[in-house]
Amino acid sequence: MAKKVLMIEDEQALQQILGDLLTSEGFEIVQAYDGEAGLAMAKSEKPDLILLDLRLPKKDGFEVLRDLRADENLGNTPVVVFTNLESAADIDKALEAGATTYIVKANYELSDILAKIRSLLNNY
Amino acid sequence: MFYKECGQYGIGIWKCPRFLFVIMGIATITGMLATFWSFRAYGASPETMIISVVLVCLGIFVPGTFMVRSFEYMAEANRMKTEFISIASHQLRSPLSAIKWSLNLLLEGKVAVLDKKSRQYLETMEQSNNRMVKLVGDLLNVSRIDQRTLKLKKEKLSIIEAIKGSIHILQPAAEASNVKISLNLPSNDMETVGDETYFDMVITNLVDNAIRYTKEGGGVVSISLAKKNNYARCEVTDNGMGIKEEDQKLIFNKFFRSESAKNRQPVGTGLGLFIVKSVIKDMGGDIGFKSSEGKGSKFWFEVPLVE
Numbered sequence: 052m053a054k055k056v057l058m059i060e061d062e063q064a065l066q067q068i069l070g071d072l073l074t075s076e077g078f079e080i081v082q083a084y085d086g087e088a089g090l091a092m093a094k095s096e097k098p099d100l101i102l103l104d105l106r107l108p109k110k111d112g113f114e115v116l117r118d119l120r121a122d123e124n125l126g127n128t129p130v131v132v133f134t135n136l137e138s139a140a141d142i143d144k145a146l147e148a149g150a151t152t153y154i155v156k157a158n159y160e161l162s163d164i165l166a167k168i169r170s171l172l173n174n175y
Numbered sequence: 176m177f178y179k180e181c182g183q184y185g186i187g188i189w190k191c192p193r194f195l196f197v198i199m200g201i202a203t204i205t206g207m208l209a210t211f212w213s214f215r216a217y218g219a220s221p222e223t224m225i226i227s228v229v230l231v232c233l234g235i236f237v238p239g240t241f242m243v244r245s246f247e248y249m250a251e252a253n254r255m256k257t258e259f260i261s262i263a264s265h266q267l268r269s270p271l272s273a274i275k276w277s278l279n280l281l282l283e284g285k286v287a288v289l290d291k292k293s294r295q296y297l298e299t300m301e302q303s304n305n306r307m308v309k310l311v312g313d314l315l316n317v318s319r320i321d322q323r324t325l326k327l328k329k330e331k332l333s334i335i336e337a338i339k340g341s342i343h344i345l346q347p348a349a350e351a352s353n354v355k356i357s358l359n360l361p362s363n364d365m366e367t368v369g370d371e372t373y374f375d376m377v378i379t380n381l382v383d384n385a386i387r388y389t390k391e392g393g394g395v396v397s398i399s400l401a402k403k404n405n406y407a408r409c410e411v412t413d414n415g416m417g418i419k420e421e422d423q424k425l426i427f428n429k430f431f432r433s434e435s436a437k438n439r440q441p442v443g444t445g446l447g448l449f450i451v452k453s454v455i456k457d458m459g460g461d462i463g464f465k466s467s468e469g470k471g472s473k474f475w476f477e478v479p480l481v482e
Contacts, residue, residue: 064273068280075285135268139326139370156272157308161279 053079054172057098059089061107072161086110090118093125100172105134113148120149129171192247199239206231261318264311274304313446317429320453327370327457334365334407338398341379353393354386360400365407367478369458377454380447381474385413387440406477414471427452
């Protein structure tokens with residue numbers, strides 16, 4: 052069965068590119084454009100992996116992360132934090148809040164991101 | 176307390192408006208008292224005393240106030256510049272990522288089959304975009320260094336691994352410029368404490384410069400690592416064009432690029448060595464170089480060793 056990936060990201064362009072990439076690689080995609088919708092979708096869709104931006108409208112990524120970890124069904128779902136905030140403090144804060152791994156957008160090629168998602172899905 | 180804000184922006188105490196204002200206040204009061212006492216010692220009339228004290232006070236205070244104001248104005252301009260760089264580069268990053276990944280997808284042929292010419296154009300776009308990504312990254316790092324907000328990790332890292340990693344990345348560029356890289360590494364690994372990403376950046380930068388500024392036709396870049404007291408000393412030596420004597424003291428300044436560097440390599444921002452030096456200093460190390468024009472340069476850095 053196709054693995055389901057939830058993308059919580061407010062930028063249309065990035066949603067489109069990553070959505071196309073993941074769909075073409077055989078993943079099933081669900082998309083949310085703000086923190087509240089993302090959290091609701093995580094609960095209803097029960098994805099296998101979540102890509103989460105940190106700067107989001109309505110509810111920021113750190114809060115979404117904490118709420119995800121507090122949920123009994125989503126506590127163990129791998130969450131890839133996906134952002135341009137790259138200070139050591141932000142990275143630590145996200146990992147503390149329960150992020151599985153951290154990707155700084157500007158530093159990654161698309162193929163690296165795909166490899167990371169794949170390896171996480173295989174390990175869980 | 177009045178120095179805190181200046182410290183935050185890396186402004187020295189004698190250039191800090193608030194500190195200078197306090198000093199000026201003390202000078203004014205001292206001047207008034209000195210005038211008062213000396214006039215009284217000479218037995219001047221009360222009227223003369225009052226007028227001279229007021230004049231001395233105005234003489235110090237009025238120009239002083241204008242001077243401090245102008246300092247404050249300059250400091251503000253400098254702060255705005257740093258903030259502008261920071262905001263602009265942050266805002267540029269998301270669209271640049273979107274462009275980069277779109278090009279990744281197109282070039283992988285996942286969207287459509289590309290003919291040769293289209294592929295060439297897309298590759299040109301990708302190279303230009305990568306240059307912009309790097310430039311924006313450098314600018315962000317510089318603004319972080321200026322605002323003292325660059326927080327580097329303190330992790331144990333292997334120096335030999337970092338050197339090997341950088342060479343792996345730069346090997347194609349070296350071959351393209353007909354440069355041979357010669358390595359002289361010790362058999363035992365050396366470890367230091369720092370931020371892996373930034374330490375890699377230091378080595379890549381130095382080696383990349385050495386390759387870029389070789390003479391036309393190629394040359395040799397040698398990299399050596401050795402223990403020196405409690406420090407690891409790494410040297411990157413080239414037999415390239417070297418640095419002119421008058422440019423040597425400016426080489427670590429941000430945005431500085433020598434005329435000969437610009438002639439040889441139009442691409443470059445003059446930010447690399449500034450960032451490199453800040454990173455090495457942050458790690459508790461030191462960096463320097465020796466160069467003679469036409470013969471080549473030797474850049475070295477030393478970082479503390481840990482067990």
